[in-house]
Amino acid sequence: MQSAFGRYFVFLAFVCTGISCNLAHHGGHHKHGSQWKGVAQVVAVMQPTAGNKAAGNVVFTQTKDGVKVEANITGLNPDSEHAIHVHQYGDVRLDNGKGTGGHYNPDGHDHGLPAKDKRHAGDLGNLKADAKGAASYTIIAKNISVAGLLNPVVGRGVIIHAKVDDGGQPTGNAGARISQGVIGAAKPAAAAK
Ligand SMILES: [Cu+2]
Numbered sequence: 001m002q003s004a005f006g007r008y009f010v011f012l013a014f015v016c017t018g019i020s021c022n023l024a025h026h027g028g029h030h031k032h033g034s035q036w037k038g039v040a041q042v043v044a045v046m047q048p049t050a051g052n053k054a055a056g057n058v059v060f061t062q063t064k065d066g067v068k069v070e071a072n073i074t075g076l077n078p079d080s081e082h083a084i085h086v087h088q089y090g091d092v093r094l095d096n097g098k099g100t101g102g103h104y105n106p107d108g109h110d111h112g113l114p115a116k117d118k119r120h121a122g123d124l125g126n127l128k129a130d131a132k133g134a135a136s137y138t139i140i141a142k143n144i145s146v147a148g149l150l151n152p153v154v155g156r157g158v159i160i161h162a163k164v165d166d167g168g169q170p171t172g173n174a175g176a177r178i179s180q181g182v183i184g185a186a187k188p189a190a191a192a193k
Pocket residue numbers: 083084085086087103159161174
């Protein structure tokens with residue numbers, strides 16, 4: 001009886017040690033995750049895919065109303081609209097843009113234009129190119145964050161397509177990928193000089 005009781009205590013002590021070890025480990029991960037807290041702006045430098053010319057940058061800035069997305073792109077088809085999306089992966093190793101996977105969609109919604117609240121997190125609508133093939137486009141996206149808990153975009157990819165996003169399923173019928181970039185932490189403006 002005595003020895004069985006003793007063994008029980010040895011067993012308990014062993015389990016408790018295991019739990020406290022797990023808690024300490026978890027705490028370490030939590031601290032690590034908060035390293036993104038200081039990142040309020042991220043940027044994708046856009047490079048043309050093979051055979052195309054579209055290039056520029058897309059800046060994402062965290063605001064209290066959502067993420068302000070500002071795209072400045074040249075080399076587009078003059079007087080035309082081009083879809084712009086955040087895609088799942090920040091992998092630009094393939095020169096056709098396909099390494100970025102499909103639309104970033106952590107919520108499991110259907111594809112949609114920005115007028116629709118329930119859409120892929122990566123659905124940013126369309127750029128409108130001027131007569132010279134240049135576009136400046138700004139949108140506030142409420143369904144993403146720069147590097148927070150709500151569908152963070154840092155580390156993902158940005159794709160600009162050959163055609164307009166018409167809002168159709170599954171991905172807006174936007175055609176080939178003409179420009180791609182990886183979303184990375186932006187150097188703060190105060191330190192940029
Ligand atoms: Cu796309």
